[in-house]
Amino acid sequence: MSSGVVSGGGGTTSIVWFRRDLRIEDNPALAAGVRAGTVVPLFIWAPEEEGHYYPGRVSRWWLKQSLAHLDSSLKSLGTSLITKRSTDSVSSLIDVVKSTGATHLFFNHLYDPLSLVRDRRAKEILTDQGIIVRSFNADLLYEPWDVNDDHGHPFTTFTEFWNKCLNMPYDPAAPTLPPKRIISGDVSQCSSDKLIFENETEKGSNALLARAWSPGWSNADKALTAFISGPLIEYSVNHRKADSATTSFLSPHLHFGEVSVRKVFHLLRIKQILWANEGNTTGEESVNLFLKSIGLREYSRYISFNYPYTHEKPLLGHLKFFPWVVDENYFKAWRLGRTGYPLVDAGMRELWATGWLHDRIRVVVSSFFVKVLQLPWRWGMKYFWDTLLDADLESDALGWQYISGTLPDARALDRIDNPQFEGYRFDPDGEYVRRWLPELARLPTEWVHHPWNAPEPVLQAAGVELGMNYPLPIVEIDSAKDRLQQSVAEMWQLEAASRAAIENGTEEGLGDSSDSAPIAFPQDIMDVDHEPARNDTTSIPRRHQDQMVPSMTSSFLKVSDESSSEHRESAENSRQEVPQEPLRETLNQGSPHAFRQNNSPPQFNINMGLHNFEDVAESSSISRSSKDGGVVPIWCPSSSSSSEQFVVEENDTESSSSYLQRHPQSNELIDWRRLSQARTKKLGDRAS
DNA sequence: GCGGCATTAAT
DNA sequence: TTAATGCCG
Numbered sequence: 001m002s003s004g005v006v007s008g009g010g011g012t013t014s015i016v017w018f019r020r021d022l023r024i025e026d027n028p029a030l031a032a033g034v035r036a037g038t039v040v041p042l043f044i045w046a047p048e049e050e051g052h053y054y055p056g057r058v059s060r061w062w063l064k065q066s067l068a069h070l071d072s073s074l075k076s077l078g079t080s081l082i083t084k085r086s087t088d089s090v091s092s093l094i095d096v097v098k099s100t101g102a103t104h105l106f107f108n109h110l111y112d113p114l115s116l117v118r119d120r121r122a123k124e125i126l127t128d129q130g131i132i133v134r135s136f137n138a139d140l141l142y143e144p145w146d147v148n149d150d151h152g153h154p155f156t157t158f159t160e161f162w163n164k165c166l167n168m169p170y171d172p173a174a175p176t177l178p179p180k181r182i183i184s185g186d187v188s189q190c191s192s193d194k195l196i197f198e199n200e201t202e203k204g205s206n207a208l209l210a211r212a213w214s215p216g217w218s219n220a221d222k223a224l225t226a227f228i229s230g231p232l233i234e235y236s237v238n239h240r241k242a243d244s245a246t247t248s249f250l251s252p253h254l255h256f257g258e259v260s261v262r263k264v265f266h267l268l269r270i271k272q273i274l275w276a277n278e279g280n281t282t283g284e285e286s287v288n289l290f291l292k293s294i295g296l297r298e299y300s301r302y303i304s305f306n307y308p309y310t311h312e313k314p315l316l317g318h319l320k321f322f323p324w325v326v327d328e329n330y331f332k333a334w335r336l337g338r339t340g341y342p343l344v345d346a347g348m349r350e351l352w353a354t355g356w357l358h359d360r361i362r363v364v365v366s367s368f369f370v371k372v373l374q375l376p377w378r379w380g381m382k383y384f385w386d387t388l389l390d391a392d393l394e395s396d397a398l399g400w401q402y403i404s405g406t407l408p409d410a411r412a413l414d415r416i417d418n419p420q421f422e423g424y425r426f427d428p429d430g431e432y433v434r435r436w437l438p439e440l441a442r443l444p445t446e447w448v449h450h451p452w453n454a455p456e457p458v459l460q461a462a463g464v465e466l467g468m469n470y471p472l473p474i475v476e477i478d479s480a481k482d483r484l485q486q487s488v489a490e491m492w493q494l495e496a497a498s499r500a501a502i503e504n505g506t507e508e509g510l511g512d513s514s515d516s517a518p519i520a521f522p523q524d525i526m527d528v529d530h531e532p533a534r535n536d537t538t539s540i541p542r543r544h545q546d547q548m549v550p551s552m553t554s555s556f557l558k559v560s561d562e563s564s565s566e567h568r569e570s571a572e573n574s575r576q577e578v579p580q581e582p583l584r585e586t587l588n589q590g591s592p593h594a595f596r597q598n599n600s601p602p603q604f605n606i607n608m609g610l611h612n613f614e615d616v617a618e619s620s621s622i623s624r625s626s627k628d629g630g631v632v633p634i635w636c637p638s639s640s641s642s643s644e645q646f647v648v649e650e651n652d653t654e655s656s657s658s659y660l661q662r663h664p665q666s667n668e669l670i671d672w673r674r675l676s677q678a679r680t681k682k683l684g685d686r687a688s
Numbered sequence: 689g690c691g692g693c694a695t696t697a698a699t
Numbered sequence: 700t701t702a703a704t705g706c707c708g
Binding site for chain 1: 697
């Protein structure tokens with residue numbers, strides 16, 4: 001083992017607390033533990049801490065495999081993973097500290113709201129007990145607090161943020177190699193709990209997953225290499241097709257930290273320089289495009305850190321006044337893939353059956369959800385959370401907020417994308433629809449994305465009976481447009497009224513807290529009986545509040561019980577209708593050409609011209625001195641949800657200014673509110 | 689070379 | 700819808 005940089009090895013035992021950094025390679029917390037002496041690698045399974053965001057079935061399956069993989073790697077290096085079942089991570093940490101005699105705790109940063117709170121607590125409490133706690137950046141190219149505009153404020157649009165990232169004065173830290181050997185700490189007094197990640201029924205449902213996916217850090221590394229040396233070069237050309245085979249397969253790996261994003265970045269850059277030199281513009285474009293999807297992942301963490309309520313509240317406050325349609329039948333039809341819009345339905349069936357969805361299709365189905373059905377976006381987000389293999393709170397929150405028009409740079413709120421046209425754009429030959437909607441399989445391409453227009457003889461010949469074996473559109477696009485216009489107008493009126501009320505001092509705080517009564521979360525919807533969705537839109541109950549999940553920090557509800565049982569049942573239903581996952585058969589591991597399915601990197605990545613950065617090569621030699629090891633991103637929720645304190649603790653001598661001092665208004669709604677008002681004016685002008 | 693028209697894609 | 704790009708006369 002290496003000589004102990006921190007304290008001379010030998011006597012020092014460190015706990016390395018693994019969370020979503022399930023890799024050996026380029027893992028700063030692990031490296032710190034190895035440097036310090038003997039190591040106790042630890043994983044704590046405390047899903048109840050996640051509240052509503054108890055991981056979904058397929059996500060838990062992945063986690064299980066990934067941990068097994070990690071454990072076997074650790075064993076080959078000389079130690080093994082201690083696992084604890086817990087409802088309180090911090091007490092479990094204390095237990096492990098006591099039973100192992102550890103003096104150090106190392107972990108890598110997470111940026112979701114819950115982890116920010118929990119990690120702060122962990123750090124405080126363990127530090128109080130005399131433990132040396134250090135934490136590191138293993139998840140991002142740059143820490144959120146390092147990327148600011150000229151005034152030192154956080155960016156509020158992606159493009160600005162990403163341009164800044166690409167033009168930082170120092171490179172992301174270079175990835176490091178795995179340790180050669182790990183000396184195990186004394187765990188004779190510290191037993192592992194057996195962790196249960198799936199029940200028997202779920203096991204059955206998960207059985208096929210292993211044929212398509214190989215969780216675990218070294219498999220992630222293989223997937224990365226395979227992608228970069230294969231489909232990457234054509235990524236810009238192919239990434240748009242719903243059925244294309246050229247996405248990276250990396251997003252679940254990235255979610256669990258099986259692969260280092262900094263390694264991805266560095267490998268991409270090598271290709272970029274190579275292709276730039278060769279004058280391969282397609283390749284260059286592809287790298288930029290793919291890098292951008294990495295950037296969106298970064299941005300999701302950045303946003304979550306700076307505005308740690310993004311998973312439950314719209315960033316632009318006016319969306320609170322949007323009159324969401326609370327209709328359980330709509331929601332159900334969407335989940336079942338029975339909306340009558342083939343591209344949407346195909347996507348939802350695929351999600352159901354596989355836990356996977358091409359990011360283009362994610363945009364299609366979520367946009368349909370929000371704009372056509374006008375269902376509360378957080379229901380959709382929650383469903384994604386429950387069903388996606390790569391469910392990721394930060395990325396999904398960003399994606400849904402983008403779709404819902406609640407970001408300053410989101411697409412226009414009142415714009416509806418027509419699934420029919422999107423169908424011909426993303427699935428021009430109808431292959432995707434035919435694969436997932438066997439009832440439409442015999443329909444000619446001409447009609448496959450709008451069967452409701454097809455002549456009766458064509459339908460008959462294809463065996464399609466609209467309203468019987470395939471539904472008519474649940475909502476007409478034209479009426480959806482009308483309804484959306486009305487809703488948006490209503491939203492602005494309410495927002496203006498609220499603002500006036502605040503200015504008059506007649507009402508307070510209507511603006512930004514969770515004052516509005518919540519639209520209950522799906523659990524009261526998930527188990528509704530199987531009623532066909534109605535086409536009539538006149539009697540839909542509406543509520544004038546943003547939907548609101550009970551605070552994550554206060555709730556130990558296991559929503560996923562209902563949702564997963566419903567999901568299972570539905571999946572079973574659908575298996576009769578859906579062809580038996582042809583993709584699994586074709587997904588031979590290791591063969592890039594077998595990648596039938598689109599594993600896009602983090603969700604919602606979309607093409608965008610980035611700056612070429614030829615200067616990247618020169619700047620690559622600059623490395624930055626890490627301020628890791630002391631900084632913990634921290635969020636303290638207060639009783640009022642609108643006034644979260646947001647403090648970064650800095651043990652580091654390098655900087656004495658807290659995050660709050662540097663960004664005094666970063667955690668208030670001020671910025672967004674201002675943006676919201678600017679937008680009010682703009683949209684108001686346009687409307688009049 | 690330039691204006692007009694079509695195409696594309698948007699975080 | 701709009702802005703940017705590309706093609707063609």
